[in-house]
Amino acid sequence: MRGLLVNEKEVKELEYVIKRELEELLFDFTDDRIDHVVKRSMEERYDILFKLFSRVASPRECLKYIRSKQKNIKKSIDS
Incomplete structure (x- = not known):
């Protein structure tokens, strides 16, 4: 296990960068x-990114980036 000490400004920057990556994915x-x-x-x-995001973002923010079950079900049917 590793620790990371960041200030509030750095947390906001982490949130921003991870949000953009999640949106692209x-x-x-x-x-x-x-x-x-x-x-x-x-x-x-x-x-990996979502787990990291959930550590720095509020639960409300996390809801925006959860993949819907319908997409996951369609994916498993297509496979």
């Missing part, structure tokens, strides 16, 4: 041109 998940292998690695990245 969520957008790319809808792109049918992306191969399933690539999407699998995108999902791993999404999980």
Whole structure:
């Protein structure tokens, strides 16, 4: 386990950077041109970023970046 000491301004910057990455990933998940292998690695990245985001953001902010179950169900049906 590692620790990180950041001030409020740095927390806001972390939130901003992670939000942009999550938004880009969520957008790319809808792109049918992306191969399933690539999407699998995108999902791993999404999980890591979302867990990190949930540590610095409010629960209300986290709700905006949760993937819907409907998309996950469609994904498993298509596979």
